[in-house]
Amino acid sequence: MTQRLDTLLINALIHQEGQGPVPGKIGIADGKIALIGSHDQDMPPATEVIDCEGLWVLPGVIDPHVHFGFGNPETDFETESRNAALGGTTTVISFHRSADIRDSFDAARERAERQSCIDFAFHFGVTSRLHVETLSEISHRFGVNSYKLYMMYKGAAGLSKGFTEIDDGLLWGALLAAREIPGAILGVHCENVEVIPWLREPLRAAGRDDLAAWNEQSPDFLEAENVHRVCYFAGKTETAVNIVHLSSREALDEVRRHRRDGRRSPIYVETCPHYLFLDCNSPAGTYAKVNPPVRTADDIDAMWEGVCDGAITTIGSDHVPRKRATKDKDIWAASNGFPGTGMILPILLHEGYHKRQVPIDTLMRVASNTTARIYGLRGKGAITVGNDADLVIVDPDLEKTVDPGIMESHADYSPYEGMTFRGWPVRTLVRGRTVARDGAIEPSVKERPSGRYLRRL
Structure with missing residues (x-):
């Protein structure tokens, strides 16, 4: 003893x-x-x-989806780790992307080590052929085996962000590369961005400037279509994939359909606290603008059904800490995303445990236990002897x-x-x-x- x-x-x-x-x-x-x-x-x-x-x-919450560095790149790990800790989040996985990760990662990690009051890991953003070609090298060198590919940054949408190589071919190449790395998971942002302008332009022409219009310009079926494509390709390559920030019943049904096919590689699903609580009629307005959009009350119910029956694997906040001024614009010009890592546990307790009578064991499974397992966070995620x-x-x-x-x-x-x-x-x-x-x-x-x-x- x-x-x-x-x-x-x-x-x-x-x-x-x-x-x-x-x-x-x-x-x-x-x-x-x-x-x-x-x-x-x-x-x-x-x-x-x-x-x-x-x-x-309770075991500390593990948030596998934060964008520290998108507010103030020099101090975000200081401020946002404090925000996380206040809400019961004790570990985060943030995203790191650059033109060449081999040259940029050490500095990002060292800054985080100086500033963060909670433990942290990283995913790598895959946006080019170079990232695919160097995936094994950077993964082993830096101890990272999870990645994110952004289907919504294809074509003109990607060009506006400086990305010129994101297409279905890059998805295929990233799946093949990730398959060769032990325990690797490729996360994918699923929205068919090529159709969105056809839906957005009539809304803007009609003078729409409300949160519901953001949902209508990128509806659930555009998310579901991309989910199908990712799951289909992943089945062919036998690569583990994670549908990150899934928001709609139709998209979750698409995952359920692919899981029934007897595939050998897992499909993980992450949803966010805002998809469990906010709908497209929320009085938060532009402060709740995010991609994919917050949707309907029925979609909120579907996310809770997925939490309860295990179809949803993890909860991630998609935390983005920009200033209010970037939101105080019309729905089309306001920035995307909002802070949320410190709100995961309060929302799960308020909306899940108290309002919907979801067992605390179920809530901690998606908020901590499973997250630690699938992302290889040894010693995390459960109250057991020997763990942190x-x-x-x-x-x-x-x-x-x-x-x-x-x-x-x-x-x-x-x-x-x-x-x-x-x-x-x-x-x-x-x-x-x-x-x-x-x-x-x-x-x-x-x-x-x-x-x-x-x-x-």
Whole structure:
């Protein structure tokens, strides 16, 4: 038995996978979970004792989809990791893309190591033949085995972003290259961008300037069509794929259809907290503009059905921390995306646990457990002896109103601002260290962040 603990959590309701909240104690030593005991079990002495006062202790949320660097590239890992920690997110996977990743990645990783107060990994953005040709080299060199290809940046849409090589051929080549890398997953943004102008132009001509128009210019069937193409090609190459930020019932039905074909390679599905909560009539307006769009109440129900029956694998925020000024425009000119990593757990608790009676075990499966498994985040995703002590103490009945002014993000707005949610973290620990408590980042964490880069290959 451990001679002495660094930290001991007592009077806790502990969530372990498949068990639900059970009264107990957790002992932490050297950043790891050293002991898990019953509520009346004797434990070794500890330097710090945290009385959880009957609150839940959950595994930290793992957000596999953030865009740190799209707000302020120089400081995003500082501000956005704090935003994540306040909401109970203890690990993120951000995206890194450049013309040649071999030349750019070290600097990006080193900046993140200096700034982040939570642990982090990266995906690589695949936008050119060079990326495909060097995929094995950069994956092994930097410990990365997950990628993203952007089907919505084909043709003219890609040219406006400086991408000239994204087409179905690049998708095929990326699938072949990823297949050869151990544990690799190719994530794909699925929207048929070639049809969108034919739908958008009449809407603009009619003077439409509302959130619902953004859904109508990129409707569910354009997402579903691309999902089919990606799943079909992936079946031919036998490559694991992830349909990222899936938003619609029709697109999810397309995944279900392909899974029934007896394929040998997995199709993973990620949805986002906003697709579980916001619809196209939301009063958030342009603050809720995102790609794919937020859709209908029926699509929200479909996402929850997928969470409950396992069709949806993970939850990712698609966090983008730009300023309010980029949103205070008409629906056509406003920027895409919004901050959200710190809102994953509050939305799952409020909308999932309280409103829809989704079991906490189901919520943590998509928010943490499965994410760690499929992305190779060893020691993460579950409260078990030997794992990192990434823990969130949660008051399931605490009600708070979203105030972007205290959320630490570079972004100065939220599509949820002014909304009240029931169920919030009151303390977040990363490898046993308290980084956030009672809605504030610990002062010592601001001085010494200590987030760690996670190699996965």
